[in-house]
Amino acid sequence: MRVRFPPSPTGALHIGNARTALYNWLLARGSGGQLVLRIEDTDRERSTPENVDLIFESMDWLGIDFDEGPIYQSANAERHAAVVQELLDSGKAYRTAAGPEQVKAYKAANDSRGFRGVEESEGAIRLRMPDEGVTTVNDIIRGETAFENVLLDDLVIARADGTPVYHLAVVVDDNDAQITHVVRGADHYSNTPKHLRIYDALGATPPTYAHLPLLHGPDGKKLSKRHGAASVSDLRKTGYLREAVINYLALLGWGYDETTTFFTIEELQQLFSLERVSKNPAVFDEQKLRWINGRYVRELSVDDLTARLEEFTGREGLRPAVEISQEKISTLSEFWPLAGSFYDGPTDDPKAREKFLEPQESKDALAHVRVALDGLPEPWTVSRVEESLREIAERTGLKPKAIFQPLRVALTGTTVSPGIFETVALLGREETLKRVGRALDS
Numbered sequence: 146m147r148v149r150f151p152p153s154p155t156g157a158l159h160i161g162n163a164r165t166a167l168y169n170w171l172l173a174r175g176s177g178g179q180l181v182l183r184i185e186d187t188d189r190e191r192s193t194p195e196n197v198d199l200i201f202e203s204m205d206w207l208g209i210d211f212d213e214g215p216i217y218q219s220a221n222a223e224r225h226a227a228v229v230q231e232l233l234d235s236g237k238a239y240r241t242a243a244g245p246e247q248v249k250a251y252k253a254a255n256d257s258r259g260f261r262g263v264e265e266s267e268g269a270i271r272l273r274m275p276d277e278g279v280t281t282v283n284d285i286i287r288g289e290t291a292f293e294n295v296l297l298d299d300l301v302i303a304r305a306d307g308t309p310v311y312h313l314a315v316v317v318d319d320n321d322a323q324i325t326h327v328v329r330g331a332d333h334y335s336n337t338p339k340h341l342r343i344y345d346a347l348g349a350t351p352p353t354y355a356h357l358p359l360l361h362g363p364d365g366k367k368l369s370k371r372h373g374a375a376s377v378s379d380l381r382k383t384g385y386l387r388e389a390v391i392n393y394l395a396l397l398g399w400g401y402d403e404t405t406t407f408f409t410i411e412e413l414q415q416l417f418s419l420e421r422v423s424k425n426p427a428v429f430d431e432q433k434l435r436w437i438n439g440r441y442v443r444e445l446s447v448d449d450l451t452a453r454l455e456e457f458t459g460r461e462g463l464r465p466a467v468e469i470s471q472e473k474i475s476t477l478s479e480f481w482p483l484a485g486s487f488y489d490g491p492t493d494d495p496k497a498r499e500k501f502l503e504p505q506e507s508k509d510a511l512a513h514v515r516v517a518l519d520g521l522p523e524p525w526t527v528s529r530v531e532e533s534l535r536e537i538a539e540r541t542g543l544k545p546k547a548i549f550q551p552l553r554v555a556l557t558g559t560t561v562s563p564g565i566f567e568t569v570a571l572l573g574r575e576e577t578l579k580r581v582g583r584a585l586d587s
């Protein structure tokens with residue numbers, strides 16, 4: 146099995162394209178075949194080296210490696226031109242100056258029949274389509290569809306200046322690379338009869354096709370930036386783990402059975418098959434990804450999660466805070482808002498201050514806390530801290546929450562933090578009493 150991933154570097158690596166890359170990679174790894182990376186950079190204006198780098202970076206982060214390439218399509222320009230010339234020489238293609246207007250007029254006058262031009266000395270180069278028979282697309286996912294040749298327009302394979310169009314380039318490159326399976330997005334399905342006509346004209350055997358279902362947002366509309374993260378770089382910046390992203394992308398159109406959600410990368414390589422890919426649109430639901438990610442976060446070892454968080458935040462020495470935050474975060478980006486105050490001091494959340502520090506009852510509760518903790522011998526273990534704080538509630542009749550919430554705001558500045566006893570134990574005596582004192586004096 147020889148598959149390919151041919152992104153056009155006109156932007157970041159989108160989620161749909163990442164899924165295409167992943168499926169091809171799983172097929173290659175599962176079958177012992179090869180994955181060829183081809184950068185389709187023939188659109189000179191929109192293809193930039195920065196975008197090429199973004200694609201490499203995203204694939205690298207996902208851990209999707211390739212066996213051949215990167216092949217730059219632009220480097221094959223001479224080969225494409227030679228093929229176009231051969232098709233002209235053999236009479237299978239011809240030049241015609243007819244533009245879109247003439248094509249439209251022709252179809253209107255001929256009962257929607259496909260456009261057939263008259264050979265001229267200049268203009269775009271078109272491949273002649275047969276007038277009889279059908280071109281049958283046999284797709285692993287979508288089944289068989291026959292397209293009537295008489296309805297196909299003579300196909301533009303090169304522009305008037307001789308530069309080949311995508312349809313010609315993709316077929317020549319896939320054929321030269323001996324690609325056996327073309328697995329790509331359903332948006333290319335309607336191009337496939339055209340590609341089959343080019344294979345036929347070249348006397349070449351076409352690959353097997355599989356067109357992956359479109360991606361929709363939870364509202365049923367085509368996936369776009371409106372639905373949140375749209376590219377792999379966005380997902381990475383949001384703090385999703387590579388394993389979770391791979392796991393979730395795999396499920397966008399594929400499933401092993403009705404119930405299994407979690408797959409390791411090795412399992413995916415073994416189990417993935419095109420036969421189990423659905424033709425119905427798949428829904429990209431970031432909430433589901435977040436949920437899956439949370440499970441992966443909780444399963445990491447503390448050391449591993451610490452390393453990832455230190456890379457993500459650019460800060461060091463996070464292990465103690467990671468230990469008590471792991472249960473509470475679903476993405477890497479949720480860590481700092483939860484635990485940053487251990488390192489940078491309390492944040493200022495005016496609403497929290499107003500509600501939990503300013504009332505007299507809060508000040509009274511904090512005053513009790515200060516006395517109790519001041520008398521608490523070290524070491525401050527979590528259980529010792531808990532015992533001491535709960536004892537205040539019993540003694541004063543205050544509700545535990547009326548003590549813990551003001552304390553939380555005094556220590557972190559906000560109403561979200563890891564467990565309150567863990568938080569106190571981690572801050573330790575000096576820092577805790579300092580922060581409580583500051584809240585009482587303010």
Ligand code: GLU
Nearest residue numbers: 151152153185315329333
């Ligand atoms: N460069 C095309 C794209 O990114 C590739 C299409 C194909 O797989 O044939 O959409």
